[in-house]
Amino acid sequence: MEDNFFIRSENFSIFTVNFMETNISNLTVKKTNLPKKFPKESELGFGVHFTDHMFVWDYSPDTGWVEPTIQPYSSVLVEPGCVVFHYSQAVFDGLKSFLGVDGKIRLFRVKDYFNRFNRSSAGLCIPQFDADEVIDYLKELLIIEKEWHPSSIGTSIYIRPLIVARDNLLGVKSSKTFSMFIVLSPVGAYYAEGFSPVKILVEEEHSRTAPGGLGDLKTPANYAASLFSTERAKSKGFTQVLWLDAVEKKWIEEVGTMNIFFRIGDELITPPLEGTILPGITRDSIIKIAKREKFKVTERRISIDEVYEAHAKGTLKEIFGSGTAAVVSPVGKLSYRGKMITINNNEIGEWSQYLYDIITSMHYGKSEDVYGWTSIVE
Numbered sequence: 001m002e003d004n005f006f007i008r009s010e011n012f013s014i015f016t017v018n019f020m021e022t023n024i025s026n027l028t029v030k031k032t033n034l035p036k037k038f039p040k041e042s043e044l045g046f047g048v049h050f051t052d053h054m055f056v057w058d059y060s061p062d063t064g065w066v067e068p069t070i071q072p073y074s075s076v077l078v079e080p081g082c083v084v085f086h087y088s089q090a091v092f093d094g095l096k097s098f099l100g101v102d103g104k105i106r107l108f109r110v111k112d113y114f115n116r117f118n119r120s121s122a123g124l125c126i127p128q129f130d131a132d133e134v135i136d137y138l139k140e141l142l143i144i145e146k147e148w149h150p151s152s153i154g155t156s157i158y159i160r161p162l163i164v165a166r167d168n169l170l171g172v173k174s175s176k177t178f179s180m181f182i183v184l185s186p187v188g189a190y191y192a193e194g195f196s197p198v199k200i201l202v203e204e205e206h207s208r209t210a211p212g213g214l215g216d217l218k219t220p221a222n223y224a225a226s227l228f229s230t231e232r233a234k235s236k237g238f239t240q241v242l243w244l245d246a247v248e249k250k251w252i253e254e255v256g257t258m259n260i261f262f263r264i265g266d267e268l269i270t271p272p273l274e275g276t277i278l279p280g281i282t283r284d285s286i287i288k289i290a291k292r293e294k295f296k297v298t299e300r301r302i303s304i305d306e307v308y309e310a311h312a313k314g315t316l317k318e319i320f321g322s323g324t325a326a327v328v329s330p331v332g333k334l335s336y337r338g339k340m341i342t343i344n345n346n347e348i349g350e351w352s353q354y355l356y357d358i359i360t361s362m363h364y365g366k367s368e369d370v371y372g373w374t375s376i377v378e
């Protein structure tokens with residue numbers, strides 16, 4: 001089995017590594033002696049820069065998950081026959097750490113993200129891992145990369161855990177060996193110039209997923225399925241697409257790679273999790289906040305016709321997407337069958353702003369965390 005493992009970076013990279021002591025007994029830490037230059041905080045962008053180190057963990061049926069290692073961020077050597085390239089047997093997740101106003105690094109609902117990562121894995125025949133154990137390794141990685149943490153409000157470190165199938169095999173079957181990586185990317189404020197409502201095209205031809213498919217799992221195949229529609233919408237001047245259900249092409253599911261909320265009158269509506277929708281942590285946070293704050297929030301099916309009717313009646317107050325990257329992303333314009341509607345005068349809605357402020361102030365330790373969602377790394 002051993003020779004099937006990815007060749008670890010130090011075997012072919014120019015840097016040398018210094019072993020470091022940690023409090024976690026089974027974790028090997030190899031620190032680079034060739035640190036990169038930090039990017040400028042104003043030029044971070046999203047997912048463009050990677051920090052100096054990454055976490056790697058390998059799995060084989062004989063050994064289970066073995067040799068958790070933090071090592072210099074580098075290329076990995078794989079053969080073109082590797083299963084993940086051919087059949088997309090992989091899962092990922094995405095969360096953030098925030099440098100708070102008190103100088104502490106915080107994670108938000110970290111266990112929920114790693115539980116979802118395990119849930120996605122199960123759907124792709126990828127072996128389960130111990131979520132608490134990985135979170136310990138992640139925290140160690142964040143401490144090692146502390147200097148990389150951008151500090152202004154709105155910035156964060158985007159954490160991308162992924163697991164890929166690693167067998168070299170062209171027969172269509174589940175791989176036996178896997179590797180987990182966690183890479184870190186310092187990211188800029190999503191709304192550097194304040195909220196900007198987006199322009200959305202309702203996709204009527206293609207589907208992101210279908211009942212019985214992989215829509216509720218964070219797996220690369222879903223994103224591959226979305227590229228054509230998204231690029232086509234962008235070429236027509238839209239930011240993203242609105243996905244309808246695959247069967248009736250009527251029920252609203254998601255917006256781009258975000259969950260979606262509608263405020264009609266004084267009710268907040270979001271489509272229910274019936275298998276084709278990714279169970280967003282931000283979606284769940286918004287529902288819980290809304291319930292606690294006594295907003296009326298309903299998980300129910302909502303059709304594109306209902307949205308247009310509400311707009312015609314003047315009761316459609318706000319539409320927004322929810323997700324880790326932007327937290328809340330207001331929809332300013334929506335186009336369906338050639339008819340474009342403008343929502344809330346193309347401005348950020350009252351509830352969107354309120355929910356955004358509540359969540360982000362928890363991220364940066366600016367308000368008390370009454371939900372117990374944040375954990376301090378250091």
Ligand SMILES: *Cc1c(COP(=O)(O)O)cnc(C)c1O
Pocket residue numbers: 094218254256257258259278279280281282283322323324325
């Ligand atoms: C990740 C993701 C979301 C949002 O989930 P969060 O946990 O809130 O980041 C929504 N839809 C899709 C398709 C996603 O991949």
